């Protein structure tokens with residue numbers, strides 16, 4: 443599975459942090475989130491899917507294998 | 508204008524119907540026979556209102572067609588047009604300039620900063636509840652829901668927080684009196700502007716370590732902000748900070764008082780508060796008179812829109828669109844795929860959303876742990892007259908079993 447946050451769509455709602463705090467981190471001065479390096483391997487795929495479902499901007503992109 | 512609109516309605520968002528029959532009115536808009544996600548209202552000299560989730564999503568992401576700017580004096584923003592000629596910063600500005608203004612304060616409005624404030628928010632909440640918990644009665648809207656966000660906002664700005672009642676009075680008048688009593692709103696706005704000017708003067712020689720000092724020292728496009736910009740920026744932080752969080756908390760408490768099962772669910776799942784509040788933001792959000800201006804003739808979701816027309820962005824209505832939220836009238840604290848728009852979407856996403864979420868969660872946890880058996884005295888409940896700008900509760904009297912203070916008086 444590949445996961446990333448589309449920087450054009452992300453508007454920094456930070457709901458991904460509420461639903462998957464081990465998977466995403468926030469870049470404060472850019473007002474947006476990114477996937478933590480290596481998190482795709484350490485965090486369960488369902489956690490990413492749940493976060494993607496709550497992102498109101500639809501900025502979390504998941505490519506299933 | 509818009510003589511060719513297909514779906515024409517007579518809908519006054521500042522009127523008493525929306526305030527007193529909120530759910531019915533929002534449903535009437537949503538469930539129209541033609542299935543239109545938007546319509547042309549003849550109220551206030553005519554304007555569009557968008558309530559469908561998908562249409563609103565498209566509009567808010569297209570800031571070139573749906574501009575946030577004023578064009579005074581011909582076309583001041585808002586319905587009816589704003590009383591105050593100056594654009595508020597950053598909400599009445601588009602594009603790179605708006606993003607540059609946001610950058611000035613991002614140090615203060617990011618999720619990490621909101622988290623770092625948590626102990627202080629908790630302390631304020633504990634103290635405010637201490638003030639009334641032994642008496643068995645309180646006006647939750649004023650003594651708690653209004654007080655907490657006001658104190659937090661003033662502390663961030665570095666302004667005297669013990670004067671919160673004065674600031675709140677001006678802010679409430681600015682927001683809620685503008686349509687019904689513009690003269691009063693203008694008087695209070697002038698008092699507020701005077702006090703903001705005093706804060707500018709106080710810092711002229713020595714800046715401090717607070718949000719307002721950062722606004723004064725940080726250049727935008729190579730220039731520090733002048734007094735007008737500072738005032739228009741600070742005003743928006745006050746408006747955003749003081750009224751909305753209180754609104755959603757009051758609206759939520761009123762709903763929960765009418766539903767014992769919901770109250771029990773919340774108490775049983777109190778450690779899930781960060782997720783529970785998302786459902787109340789969706790269903791009980793303070794709405795808000797948020798507007799855009801159409802910049803060119805455009806065909807949009809089945810309607811022909813024309814340059815210069817005003818648009819009311821009904822985020823709170825979209826939050827009940829059955830196409831986006833199954834069984835939208837049910838308050839389901841376990842709801843998933845809750846992509847609500849309570850804080851807007853796109854480039855103007857609420858800057859205070861991280862703080863608002865923390866404050867709202869702290870307030871809810873405080874009430875449902877310390878006075879869980881509260882009962883609303885419905886005869887004393889008073890809403891702000893004009894819900895077209897913010898749908899909120901002015902007075903919310905409750906009684907409850909008295910409890911102990913956390914800190915001795």
Ligand code: HEM
Pocket residue numbers: 575596597598599605609656660743744746747748749751752755792793794795797798822848849850851852854855856857858859860862863864
């Ligand atoms: C539950 C509470 C709140 C709600 C529902 C809310 C709602 C909103 C919405 C819908 C917008 C978008 C406006 C638009 O698209 O035109 C917005 C913008 C804004 N809000 Fe909030 N807000 C809340 C709390 C706060 C707080 C606590 C603050 C500050 C302390 C704040 C400051 C702002 C600012 C500065 C903007 C303008 C952002 C921009 O234009 O770039 N808000 N708010």
Ligand code: SF4
Pocket residue numbers: 447451452453454455456457458459474475496497498499500501502
């Ligand atoms: S929830 Fe979506 S928009 Fe918000 S920070 Fe996360 S990825 Fe970005």
